[in-house]
Amino acid sequence: MRYAYYPGCSLHATAREYDQSTREVCGALGIELVEIPDWGCCGATSAHSTSHLLSVALPARNLALAGSMGLDITVPCAACYQRLRYAQIELEQNEAVREKVARVTGTAYDSKVDVKSLLEVVVGLAPETLKSKIVRPLDALKAVCYYGCLLVRPPRVTGFDDPEDPQIMDNLLRTCGAGVLDWGYKTECCGASMGISNEEVTLKLVRDILRVAEKAGADCLVTACPLCQNNLDSRQTHVNRAFGASFEIPVLYFTQLIGLALGIEPGRLGFNSHFVPTDKILKLIT
């Protein structure tokens, strides 16, 4: 199984451990990732907040690059995934946009590549493939899966799971033996880039999410988005300061937990790079 791999800007910097753990886990599971050569930024929220055409044209270049590789794309970052997938749909269904994108990029778009989130790709494996490779089951761990916004919404664009109560990450971690808890904040918003531009809003949203996770009895939160991970992990001390709280909940990428279950060394999964210490998680598992 081969995919054109689109890491996105964060995975080369603030979410390096998501990139690391993605490569490790995919390697162990026989998913071959070929990084799209010279990929560019998807434009993220700033593009679609300022120009619809720009928000399709920037991803279109990446779709075309993958098209020339003849491979479907997989994207670990929820935000990049949603932007690439949105562009794919617009280019397929909206002739006027397709024509304008051809004008601004200088190339006609005729790519037939599909865009899948990394979560979908891993879940799409035959269940035995993962099960048979688990050497360190996550039995002692109680986790809540946090999907955030862009993996599941809007369903017209993403559509691979229930937008209100998604299950695929839950099931994936259950396959790894983890005790996955039910909770009501799976798809609430973390405030995304407002962490930078309007932090009070982000802190309130993050506080709410952490509070519900704690009440559910979670040892950790599990994410599939670098922006969610950053806001929930690195801003926990800010939340504690702002609200007089004392949260200390590790926030992990789903690939980091699968990696542990597959017996991969924590260091190779980026376990040394969190803000909230992850020692207690590692102790539960090893």
Place this chain on the structure above:
Amino acid sequence: MHHVNLTAAADAKFQERLAKASGQDVKQCYQCGKCTAGCPIAYAMDEPPNRIMRMLQLGLKDEVLDSKAIWLCSTCATCTTRCPKNIDVAGVMDSLRVMAKQEGRTRALRSIDLFNDIFLGSVRKYGRVHEFGVGMGHNLRMGKLLKDVDIGTGLMTKGRMKLFPSKIKGQGEIARIFNEVYKLEEAE
């Protein structure tokens, strides 16, 4: 709660432009309020999403384009997902931000507009966004030099901060996309 002048003349041109830009028919909204009930940021907005929708039906251009709400919207799309009339409310918010920006009406919440400018400036210049540069640039322009210093230092010691940007080979192609998009939009 502040008051909105409902007798102001409806701006039909504005309504038409919005319908064209967003592809949405806001007249379909029957004020059930689901968008506001699910909106994670409604608590901080001057006009919650359902009120924005009603104001659009009434053609209250100035009130909508000068609101903070359109900038506070994080485009989480909970409203779009739950609207019983299938209106893409988050898409409407996108179109409103674009229109507000085109008219230079970004003062309601300057920090977010500024973030978009700095973010896209980075993409245009390097082909990829340089996170550290964007964070620093935003702090400088907002006059909050020490904001998130703890996070920045943490990221650096954990090897998660790229101090210097790197340009992709296709940076010229990306810059061209920006130039052509803006040229085309100006002509329209």
